[in-house]
Amino acid sequence: MSSAPQTGPRLETSPRVGPPLWLLLELTYRCPLHCVFCYNPTDFARTGAELATADWLRVLREARALGAVQLGLSGGEPLVREDLEEIVAEAHALGFYVNLITSGVGLTRTRIAALKAAGLDHIQLSFQDSTREMNDFLSSTRTFELKAQVAALIREYGYPMVLNVVLHRLNIDHVGAILDMAEAFGAQYVELANTQYYGWAWLNREELLPSRAQLERAEATTQRFRERVGGRMRIYFVVPDYFETRPKPCMNGLGSVFLAIAPDGTAMPCHAARMLPGLDLPSVQASDIRSIWCDSAAFNRFRGEAWMKEPCRSCPERSKDFGGCRCQAYLLTGDPDNTDPVCDLSPQHALVTEAVARAERTERPVARTGEHVLIFRDHRTSIPVVPGERTGRR
Amino acid sequence: MSELPDTSRPAIAHGLRLQWEPAQEAHVLLYPEGMVKLNGSAGAIMSRCDGARTIADIVADLERSYGLTGLAADVRAFVALALQKRWLELRE
Numbered sequence: 001m002s003s004a005p006q007t008g009p010r011l012e013t014s015p016r017v018g019p020p021l022w023l024l025l026e027l028t029y030r031c032p033l034h035c036v037f038c039y040n041p042t043d044f045a046r047t048g049a050e051l052a053t054a055d056w057l058r059v060l061r062e063a064r065a066l067g068a069v070q071l072g073l074s075g076g077e078p079l080v081r082e083d084l085e086e087i088v089a090e091a092h093a094l095g096f097y098v099n100l101i102t103s104g105v106g107l108t109r110t111r112i113a114a115l116k117a118a119g120l121d122h123i124q125l126s127f128q129d130s131t132r133e134m135n136d137f138l139s140s141t142r143t144f145e146l147k148a149q150v151a152a153l154i155r156e157y158g159y160p161m162v163l164n165v166v167l168h169r170l171n172i173d174h175v176g177a178i179l180d181m182a183e184a185f186g187a188q189y190v191e192l193a194n195t196q197y198y199g200w201a202w203l204n205r206e207e208l209l210p211s212r213a214q215l216e217r218a219e220a221t222t223q224r225f226r227e228r229v230g231g232r233m234r235i236y237f238v239v240p241d242y243f244e245t246r247p248k249p250c251m252n253g254l255g256s257v258f259l260a261i262a263p264d265g266t267a268m269p270c271h272a273a274r275m276l277p278g279l280d281l282p283s284v285q286a287s288d289i290r291s292i293w294c295d296s297a298a299f300n301r302f303r304g305e306a307w308m309k310e311p312c313r314s315c316p317e318r319s320k321d322f323g324g325c326r327c328q329a330y331l332l333t334g335d336p337d338n339t340d341p342v343c344d345l346s347p348q349h350a351l352v353t354e355a356v357a358r359a360e361r362t363e364r365p366v367a368r369t370g371e372h373v374l375i376f377r378d379h380r381t382s383i384p385v386v387p388g389e390r391t392g393r394r
Numbered sequence: 395m396s397e398l399p400d401t402s403r404p405a406i407a408h409g410l411r412l413q414w415e416p417a418q419e420a421h422v423l424l425y426p427e428g429m430v431k432l433n434g435s436a437g438a439i440m441s442r443c444d445g446a447r448t449i450a451d452i453v454a455d456l457e458r459s460y461g462l463t464g465l466a467a468d469v470r471a472f473v474a475l476a477l478q479k480r481w482l483e484l485r486e
Binding site for chain 2: 019021066067069070072095097099121122124158159160162189
């Protein structure tokens, strides 16, 4: 394994491929929460052993030498790794901007002090809802008060307060209360991220997809809140792509700027790519980052436009959205080369509109969530994902 | 930009970081979960915003470094924009 220099990045980028500017390390799939919308693979319990500390440090050095600069440390819950501080320290020394993406469970005063000293730049704290009952129900744990304490710690240690709340039909009607909570915590940034339907969220899609009326109410509430608080808080409302007519430019095209490493060292061009059939994902245990990023078949598979089918192949917008999301194309149509069915030019767009129509028909009060068949992320329920249309399961 | 006195001392905003990236051959401004690649003049201005130098100092330094004159208006306009975007903050 070639070893990059410890001080300062060395340029190794191949001329035809830009640098992997964004590096995401999913340090572990272990997590104290059991969120129904988790994007982790539904068969996470089958993955191999987690990389050792030395392997993660090598990945950091090799990726930095290629030009990686934004680093996300995620999981699972990254705080369950006892070497997190060591990983942060190395990343900081290499010049990464280091983002910790956490549920906050395990973020004690001792650990936040150590992480700060190691050079951690930023903490994104996730919340499941504004109320203890819903937060705890959706994550199948009792964590709400703990998260509130962690939010206070994050501010005390001088970090920008960045809250992330995943929205779906069971909590989207609480968006006003969620924003009030964020304001009370002194949040400067709030990401209201509507669920994207991968992993566990895919399994639970029928229960999680909101109705259009819910979505419009939430957007209106968010807009009123923005007008009230002005510049004090920045609020990002990410619309669920099922309600759009053009697909998202997923990852700016696979293999363009984003590199994710799974707990067992599998390198992926997006967090969900593990499910794609026929994509022989390389491992950092067998190859260095440069050969993975520049030369591996998996990372070149969706570069450029040669892989595209119609209607993308001749579409003037193909260089803008890159055909949308390969994982969504696979999950919905069974073929990752198809146009993302979110696009209304896709011959399979009805797969999306029918799911949205079902969400309209089944509008029901949140209080009755106990009746729904939600599958919580857990070792016991961990199974491989199956593509195809998901109809009601209640 | 009359509200921006020559004596104000701009600095990179708290929580953000400016650094030179050889792989991009540019200064980049890093912030929570995002980054901006700066063009040459933006990089030249931002890299002088250290909270110690005043706007007048920065203009003088740039004019000296690049052998130019009359940069004050452009620098002030950029600093105003960067303050609005919260890339910079003022140290009095």
